[in-house]
Amino acid sequence: MPNNRIQLVIDTDTAQDDCIALLVGLLDPKADLKAVTMVAGNVGFERQLQNAFMTLNVAGRLGEVPIHLGCQRPLMREWVSAENVHGDGAGGLTMDFSELSPELTHGVDKLIDLAAEDPGTLNIVAIGPLTNIAMAAVKDPDFVQNVNNLYIMGGSNNGRGNITAAAEYNFYVDPEAARTVFEAGFNITVIPWDPLTLRDAVFSREQIAEIRDLGSPLGEFFSKVVSSTLEFDESVGIMGSTHPDSLSVATLLHEGLIVGAGEYAVDIETSSELTRGYSAMSWGVHGLSSNARVIEAIDAEGFYEYLKTLMATPTDPNRPFA
Ligand SMILES: [Ca+2]
Numbered sequence: 184m185p186n187n188r189i190q191l192v193i194d195t196d197t198a199q200d201d202c203i204a205l206l207v208g209l210l211d212p213k214a215d216l217k218a219v220t221m222v223a224g225n226v227g228f229e230r231q232l233q234n235a236f237m238t239l240n241v242a243g244r245l246g247e248v249p250i251h252l253g254c255q256r257p258l259m260r261e262w263v264s265a266e267n268v269h270g271d272g273a274g275g276l277t278m279d280f281s282e283l284s285p286e287l288t289h290g291v292d293k294l295i296d297l298a299a300e301d302p303g304t305l306n307i308v309a310i311g312p313l314t315n316i317a318m319a320a321v322k323d324p325d326f327v328q329n330v331n332n333l334y335i336m337g338g339s340n341n342g343r344g345n346i347t348a349a350a351e352y353n354f355y356v357d358p359e360a361a362r363t364v365f366e367a368g369f370n371i372t373v374i375p376w377d378p379l380t381l382r383d384a385v386f387s388r389e390q391i392a393e394i395r396d397l398g399s400p401l402g403e404f405f406s407k408v409v410s411s412t413l414e415f416d417e418s419v420g421i422m423g424s425t426h427p428d429s430l431s432v433a434t435l436l437h438e439g440l441i442v443g444a445g446e447y448a449v450d451i452e453t454s455s456e457l458t459r460g461y462s463a464m465s466w467g468v469h470g471l472s473s474n475a476r477v478i479e480a481i482d483a484e485g486f487y488e489y490l491k492t493l494m495a496t497p498t499d500p501n502r503p504f505a
Pocket residue numbers: 195196197198201224225310311428
């Protein structure tokens with residue numbers, strides 16, 4: 184079927200900004216969100232599923248976008264949660280989840296099938312550990328070529344980690360998966376934690392209040408979901424909520440938000456304990472071939488205004504939430 188919108192799947196460990204990323208995929212008129220696939224990450228799997236349902240609900244899209252469960256642990260490691268940071272991942276919000284269930288097809292198979300349906304048109308935005316993407320690439324030799332663009336939130340571009348000094352959480356949790364994905368030959372764009380997110384995608388308490396005061400169900404949902412990590416963020420010197428996941432979907436849909444990017448050779452540390460999950464991003468002077476475009480700067484004000492405008496969209500939540 185002809186379709187001028189950007190077809191995408193969001194692969195997520197749904198907590199906090201993952202929810203906002205789903206909202207971008209659900210609300211932006213340029214986006215055709217085909218499915219949500221879930222991967223082991225931030226909070227318990229059942230909780231992540233509930234957070235995804237609550238997000239579809241506030242957009243009034245419950246039952247319209249399928250949710251597929253994917254890999255429930257990393258390839259080779261024990262699962263490491265980020266519950267100390269995220270709590271339940273939804274700021275204490277809840278709703279009636281009765282009669283809601285995920286699709287029967289496994290997330291990895293759904294990714295493979297959607298990419299094969301119309302080769303070269305499906306975009307994937309991966310905002311959790313890369314387990315599902317690695318599994319799909321291993322399972323189906325055509326998967327890499329069938330995917331148009333793979334946007335990855337993860338790593339730091341010669342900057343600080345967040346779960347350790349060296350590593351950002353998504354790559355730390357499943358470093359073997361991350362390494363597999365960067366070696367596979369995808370057309371990759373990376374949205375790193377530091378310096379990009381920490382400089383260009385942090386919303387202050389005042390900005391969050393502005394979105395809350397829009398008075399829309401989305402504004403209320405947004406402010407509750409992102410506010411719950413503020414105290415943790417401030418305790419580690421980050422003065423606001425961080426939005427790398429929603430930025431990843433936003434930059435796929437709006438290339439104009441990107442004001443700086445470079446070609447890099449990206450590889451992930453898998454053998455060291457000290458630097459497990461570290462992303463070595465080589466900027467072109469070490470004789471290595473580029474395997475990814477890394478975003479270096481965005482229009483920070485434009486990104487905030489974009490999300491604020493989206494959160495003002497009138498929606499009709501399918502079920503009450505509080
Ligand atoms: Ca995430």
